[in-house]
Amino acid sequence: MPEPADAGSLTDFYRQVRALSLRLCETLGPEDMTVQSMPDASPVKWHLAHVTWFFEHFILKDRVSGYRPIDDTYHYLFNSYYYTAGDMYLRPRRGLLSRPTVEEVVSYRGHVDAHMLRMIEHADENLSFLVALGLNHEQQHQELLLTDIKHALAQNPLYPVFREDAAAPGTSGGPLEWQGFAGGVTEIGHEGNGFCYDNETPCHRVWLEDFEIATRPVTHGEYLEFIRAGGYRTPEFWLSDGWTTVQSEGWTAPLYWLDEERCFTLGGLKPLDMDAPVTHISFYEADAYARWASARLPTEAEWETAARGLAVEGNFLESGALQPRGQDGDGLRQMYGDVWEWTASAYAPYPGFRPLAGSLGEYNGKFMSSQRVLRGGSCASSRDHVRATYRNFFYPHQRWQFTGLRLARDI
Amino acid sequence: MPEPADAGSLTDFYRQVRALSLRLCETLGPEDMTVQSMPDASPVKWHLAHVTWFFEHFILKDRVSGYRPIDDTYHYLFNSYYYTAGDMYLRPRRGLLSRPTVEEVVSYRGHVDAHMLRMIEHADENLSFLVALGLNHEQQHQELLLTDIKHALAQNPLYPVFREDAAAPGTSGGPLEWQGFAGGVTEIGHEGNGFCYDNETPCHRVWLEDFEIATRPVTHGEYLEFIRAGGYRTPEFWLSDGWTTVQSEGWTAPLYWLDEERCFTLGGLKPLDMDAPVTHISFYEADAYARWASARLPTEAEWETAARGLAVEGNFLESGALQPRGQDGDGLRQMYGDVWEWTASAYAPYPGFRPLAGSLGEYNGKFMSSQRVLRGGSCASSRDHVRATYRNFFYPHQRWQFTGLRLARDI
């Protein structure tokens, strides 16, 4: 996000982010915005309301004297996981809620926006941080909204098209080469005045051995070789939990592949683009591919070391592709955008980590168990939402995000 | 249904039934019509499409040369359980389908109606039967549509109101008395030219012992006494499967009771009407209540013997109440309407039963296992859909229908 140097730019940022959420829904009807296709996903409508509740609960409620919520039940319905903020409607049941309607949710957004925009005009530093947090939070949910609606539409044998112009193919991916980095004591984590989440701090020292990292992500074409080599039938490539999951889920390919030639995208059914980065794979699949390829996944410290200094450019939400695509070129590329890259690192607190105070301390810290760090943003992330120190995290079996992998190896 | 004496009256019946389905949805938005709150229920939208598919598949496809479905996938989506007609989308996943939209379903209905109305003009006897079957089928789904949307709305802590004028209280229920019937060889089952389902045939002899039956159903007030007497905590009143269900489901009252004073209805949250028949109880609860009351449930043969000769009148869908209500009076009453009455009879083929030919043989016969017969129709049944020989059936644990009970006993 831009440095919130003054209230004006924060207001602009607020307007932009809030407007984008609705713009993403332009092609969706009320029916689309209501369904929930699995417990991990939420209805589009719920996302629109929840991010609004976030502003209401963490800002308006405390700071606008006499603030009146539109409906008291909304707090119960749209609290996601903040136990310290009170009880909440059970996540797997969000798709049972036909009310509030989409129209009522949009009107709820308007109600909160009116209050928020008034407040931002006189924002102190603390409020500015909270607003920025709320907007970054909404950006995260914009990505979830896209991956959730993709999952929902994929359940439908009519294979609805979300965006006619999405998923156009890119260029050829170019050769996979290796770039080396020298080890030693280095620093990772966020420092400075820009916005970041608590989990990116503190900036701290780590020891790294020498390593090399691939210049681009693994492509559909390369991944298909793994499949054809019997990757999904050969236990020695897999972590034990991964192999169990392959068996119990019957996995034989990434999510959304219909066969070895077609996959479902936000542009509907499309031919597999062999030059595009493979996506919708679990950590287990990324790890198995790497083992098959006699390589490994980078640690998050290695990834951050490699990314530091690169401009945050790439195939982000702004491109409208909504699907990773091949990118020609030399040297390290596609570190940002296209696919979230699974790392070898378990999601854990940095040494000296302190979560935010109060209920906001539940934002990130309590998830530091059994999840894996992913880095770099995807084709569904806003460009100004991503940075080198950004730590995304998911469970190793999850694959409905735009997840992919980049290889690394010891020197 | 009316005797389909001529094409004209069949056309009228067709228009009425088809129109009613849409009229029942007047207060619902697209979001409401999309949700599915449990595997036993279906989205309203799905009901509207499935009953239409029924006409398309069992009539138009075979009889209109060159008939073109709007979308080939609809056959897969809207086939409910006719295995011999092909594969089908899994029932518990119907709530994942945002497409076709409500608008598209309505247009599908129009497409089929146009063809159907043309056909009916020249209907032979066989076609008339199929049309009548399709309309009776739609009437059944109208009742399911109401009970399914009730279940869906009940999941919502906003407790949406389906119909503002629903669930108005009736009169006092009057005393429960007993009416005796002499045993011997008697006949049950359907005979004559009127429409009936295959499962009501053949008319056949049975032996009955003398019995008495209660003049009205058990009321909320009476059922509350059972609860207060510890009914849900006392295993000796319960069948073994029932007691297991009480434990595993944590049942302490009928479905939709919030406490001993309020319940959810299609008119929203309402005070419990103590004179109204108790409803939304499982067979297990009906059976346990009867045991507690030193009585038993009637068999279906007893019920039919008692009902024979009574006019089919009562609190049906036409009343708009959409909730059972008390009814003053003397003698046997409320046999029809208000609540489907659980009987002691397992749902089984009558001696000599022959299912319909072809896929339509799957309509009723294959469900003759582990289900119980219910009799008499409910406040959500169309009056012209019900008759003395009508056999409804549900699993003993199900309670989202307007189910209730009437006591019987040996003399």
Added chain:
Amino acid sequence: MPEPADAGSLTDFYRQVRALSLRLCETLGPEDMTVQSMPDASPVKWHLAHVTWFFEHFILKDRVSGYRPIDDTYHYLFNSYYYTAGDMYLRPRRGLLSRPTVEEVVSYRGHVDAHMLRMIEHADENLSFLVALGLNHEQQHQELLLTDIKHALAQNPLYPVFREDAAAPGTSGGPLEWQGFAGGVTEIGHEGNGFCYDNETPCHRVWLEDFEIATRPVTHGEYLEFIRAGGYRTPEFWLSDGWTTVQSEGWTAPLYWLDEERCFTLGGLKPLDMDAPVTHISFYEADAYARWASARLPTEAEWETAARGLAVEGNFLESGALQPRGQDGDGLRQMYGDVWEWTASAYAPYPGFRPLAGSLGEYNGKFMSSQRVLRGGSCASSRDHVRATYRNFFYPHQRWQFTGLRLARDI
């Protein structure tokens, strides 16, 4: 059982039945007697203790002044399902109990036997009934003990042999012919002084249409034809619940078949005897076979009408075969022994049924929901335990008992 004319014969009967339970375990080690292979089954050791507890709880405790149980926890461990007698250890966990050891259970049996034998000497009529009930109860558990250990041993890839001399083949089965019976008002149920369970009473009138019944059960060879005709892949032969079960369980043959040539028996792995009655099939399979064969299952009233007057002879536990076998001959045969024959009748109370008083009322009555009646006894039943009016009952999906089928049809 023999008429308990005097204390002497009751004492003999007591000694015989109690001794048989231990004799059935002669080839089993403590490990065998401890395992529980599914929630429906119990460890052999548990059976030995539970039937002993039955005498202790329903007789000794009330009638022997100052009776001291060996261990107070036994009441909790060995109560099966008598809720009114107190809490009980959960059935699916019985296989977790290594203590009491087999030796301790045998000693528990001795302790109770000593008391019981003293009591029986001075038994009044009421006590005689309770002792007879306890012994019939133990006979039922002897059959369960055999079917439960069969199930347990079948889980073991070593395929242990329970009895070396079991499962010897019988003779050719002879042709399947039909025997007709005239309908009308008839009586079924138990009458007279001999022992029977409460669920066999009262003797009562029923109406029967004319029917025919097959002269012998369906054989392995005939059932194999059904399989080869695609029986397990063709939904139109199946009840809806049955088809669901076939899919979810992956059934393609009766339980214990390894392929179309071998099956596991209490004599170890054996060739399929094509002349022997098919066994270890669920109600669903019996019903589907009958539909495929253009016939149906008999009702229990039809079965009892056909069996009435036949001597209770056949391949019972006493033969040592422990497996059904073919039997040559003319006319109605194998009604008793070999396999329990699934009937078309749901397990329900006879008109006027009254369960036993007190906790013993839980013995039979509370199971009258969703189960099916089976008739005639099996190769694992004691001959003196079976009679024409005997009603066994299991859930339609269960198949670890020696269950089979005999066809019937309308005339």
Added chain:
Amino acid sequence: MPEPADAGSLTDFYRQVRALSLRLCETLGPEDMTVQSMPDASPVKWHLAHVTWFFEHFILKDRVSGYRPIDDTYHYLFNSYYYTAGDMYLRPRRGLLSRPTVEEVVSYRGHVDAHMLRMIEHADENLSFLVALGLNHEQQHQELLLTDIKHALAQNPLYPVFREDAAAPGTSGGPLEWQGFAGGVTEIGHEGNGFCYDNETPCHRVWLEDFEIATRPVTHGEYLEFIRAGGYRTPEFWLSDGWTTVQSEGWTAPLYWLDEERCFTLGGLKPLDMDAPVTHISFYEADAYARWASARLPTEAEWETAARGLAVEGNFLESGALQPRGQDGDGLRQMYGDVWEWTASAYAPYPGFRPLAGSLGEYNGKFMSSQRVLRGGSCASSRDHVRATYRNFFYPHQRWQFTGLRLARDI
């Protein structure tokens, strides 16, 4: 383990370890040795056979020409998780196997021992390593055998006593103090000639910040304060997955606590020893306790740094206590023995990690997902099995091992 300087000492080690396995079973009957109380646990009998199969499969089969297994099915039954070695009997079903009997398993052990002892006499270095691996493997299973039988006996309301003299109380625990360590680049991991597992290698550099570690583990008494402070009812102390587990499992105390005064031990029901280290807690509970106590868990690098240089002494299996106990004293103590200490570290490969070749590569490496490292050994570990670099690992929700915690904090 002792340096296997010569064949003689390896023979001695072999005899000792193999004999200990049987000695641990002295108080168990065949019934005890057959039961499996949960999928995570295995029957005692299975442990005795599996460790024997390990020698047979990884040594005898390849090295003894013409080696004949006693039974070919044993390979299928006693392979635990080596997919590359072939199919295996499903783990959760191990408790269904009554055969081979205990006696047959003991005889299988003798058969393998005879061959093994002959081989060891002429062991080259590679064989010596494999034998050492097999014996360390058996030591691990000895600990599992004890924790598995503890779990099994705990399911029994008779609360059987495994060892009469077990679980005698220790001394008072002494005050909890803090010992500081300076940060910087340090090394962890195994180096040198002694036996170690592959997962302890390579020795490598890490960066540590300054930290302090508690001088002793958290005691029962301290943990009880956490409980009484509402620890199990307060979501802010818990990781998200932990809180979910607390809710779904209904946890309110460590495993095996009956109430706040008694717990089940291998010596039977005992009073809670308030000075003894708390045990049978999950990682989630350890982590929540630490957060409540304003501290954190040590990383494995911190733990190893603190332990390095301490003698491997403590309350190990050899003490016979089979339960952690309080230990008076000053300074850092109880780092070894008593309880496995949960660390903050996810179980992951060390930089440069290479698993063993072939199927033995499945021993450790494939479990490096979603598990946590524990350090220091327990009261059920053999003393010569434990060392500073030893990495044990379990899933964060598991608590049937002798697990506990030691606090750490930043300086």
